[in-house]
Amino acid sequence: MKRDTLVNHPPAVTVPADNRPLVGPIHQSVKFSFDDTAETLEYLRGERDGFFYSRSSNPTLKQLEILLARLQGRDDCLLVGSGVAAVASSLLSLVRQGEHVLAFAESYGPTRYLVRDLLGRFGVTHTLLSIEDLAGIERVLAGTPTRLVVFESPTNPVNKIADIAHLTAQARRAGALTVMDNTLAGFHNHGGFEIDLYLHSLTKYASGHGDVMGGAIIGPQALIDRMRKDVTTIGATLDPHAAFLIQRGMRTYFLRHQRQCANALEVARFLAAHPRVERVFHAGLASHPQHALAARQMGDFGAVVSFDLAGGLAEGARFADALRLFSIAASLGSVESLVMPAKLMGGQDLEPGLRAAALIGPGTVRLSIGIEDAGDLLEDLGQALARAFA
Ligand SMILES: *Cc1c(COP(=O)(O)O)cnc(C)c1O
Numbered sequence: 001m002k003r004d005t006l007v008n009h010p011p012a013v014t015v016p017a018d019n020r021p022l023v024g025p026i027h028q029s030v031k032f033s034f035d036d037t038a039e040t041l042e043y044l045r046g047e048r049d050g051f052f053y054s055r056s057s058n059p060t061l062k063q064l065e066i067l068l069a070r071l072q073g074r075d076d077c078l079l080v081g082s083g084v085a086a087v088a089s090s091l092l093s094l095v096r097q098g099e100h101v102l103a104f105a106e107s108y109g110p111t112r113y114l115v116r117d118l119l120g121r122f123g124v125t126h127t128l129l130s131i132e133d134l135a136g137i138e139r140v141l142a143g144t145p146t147r148l149v150v151f152e153s154p155t156n157p158v159n160k161i162a163d164i165a166h167l168t169a170q171a172r173r174a175g176a177l178t179v180m181d182n183t184l185a186g187f188h189n190h191g192g193f194e195i196d197l198y199l200h201s202l203t204k205y206a207s208g209h210g211d212v213m214g215g216a217i218i219g220p221q222a223l224i225d226r227m228r229k230d231v232t233t234i235g236a237t238l239d240p241h242a243a244f245l246i247q248r249g250m251r252t253y254f255l256r257h258q259r260q261c262a263n264a265l266e267v268a269r270f271l272a273a274h275p276r277v278e279r280v281f282h283a284g285l286a287s288h289p290q291h292a293l294a295a296r297q298m299g300d301f302g303a304v305v306s307f308d309l310a311g312g313l314a315e316g317a318r319f320a321d322a323l324r325l326f327s328i329a330a331s332l333g334s335v336e337s338l339v340m341p342a343k344l345m346g347g348q349d350l351e352p353g354l355r356a357a358a359l360i361g362p363g364t365v366r367l368s369i370g371i372e373d374a375g376d377l378l379e380d381l382g383q384a385l386a387r388a389f390a
Contacts (some may be wrong), residue, residue, distance in 0.1 A: 083201020086215030204333030331341030332368035
């Protein structure tokens with residue numbers, strides 16, 4: 001073998017079956033080969049285990065798929081390159097022309113765009129309600145044949161809690177599938193409900209360090225198997241190196257999440273007692289109108305704390321600018337704390353009535369709480385509130 005042939009056929013290193021690395025390797029390979037055509041055909045017919053092409057499956061992804069499906073309490077998982085890829089590919093896989101989708105004003109902005117604008121272009125109809133409009137939900141599901149109910153809980157940014165048992169019962173009666181974007185609550189929450197499909201942005205609490213993007217689609221075997229070809233052929237594949245980083249992030253998932261939730265509760269209590277704060281949106285506060293529902297549905301209350309300043313857009317921006325430990329940035333769920341004043345928040349696509357339901361006002365500020373020292377965070381919030389009104 002000449003050297004220029006050798007560099008393209010690097011020597012294979014096989015690890016003995018009884019000699020395992022404690023950390024799963026990054027299988028940074030697009031292709032996997034079997035010994036011969038017969039074995040390859042057997043694999044392609046689904047008659048043997050293995051891997052063939054990384055757009056469809058890869059061992060590094062497989063490890064993460066099994067872990068996330070187990071945490072969420074379902075059979076299987078499809079990994080994609082971002083959270084919106086999980087939403088978009090699920091919607092495209094599950095609906096067809098002429099079908100109707102029920103979605104909510106409080107949901108993630110790009111999800112609203114996908115339901116209203118993108119699916120709308122393909123002849124899929126929708127109704128957008130407030131997640132709190134239980135009578136409206138009943139009316140729509142009883143009156144309009146509906147394929148999908150797509151919802152979130154807690155909602156972003158103001159932590160409304162969906163009544164999941166009510167929603168899933170209504171959907172089931174109407175023959176609609178429920179799709180829950182469970183990013184804010186996490187893999188360890190909501191598994192006990194009769195939800196058909198769970199979506200997660202792995203960019204948030206799963207990776208936890210703000211250095212990688214990913215998305216997951218989790219559900220029962222039959223449904224995932226039915227969606228697999230569509231989702232893999234849409235092609236928003238997660239890269240093996242990204243899967244490795246997310247897998248590493250997952251090792252500290254519970255430690256981070258516990259600390260973030262505990263910090264968030266302290267921040268929420270501090271803000272609720274502050275004279276410049278009109279209202280705090282965090283389901284861990286006993287004053288939250290859905291505190292009891294949240295306590296029943298979740299084991300914790302999340303790490304997003306939003307609040308209304310006793311001021312408007314200008315005070316919100318001054319407050320964000322005055323913070324030293326919170327960066328002004330999109331996204332949430334990382335180890336560092338972040339702030340978003342209303343000036344930078346979306347919701348412009350919503351008509352005034354639904355925008356009010358989404359509860360984004362001029363003085364609304366969203367905080368994503370990290371794992372820093374809680375005392376340092378409170379001190380920073382206090383000085384920034386003082387400077388916002390100086
Ligand atoms: C961030 C987010 C997404 C999108 O995730 P990306 O990884 O940024 O594409 C979807 N849903 C919710 C609830 C989110 O917070």
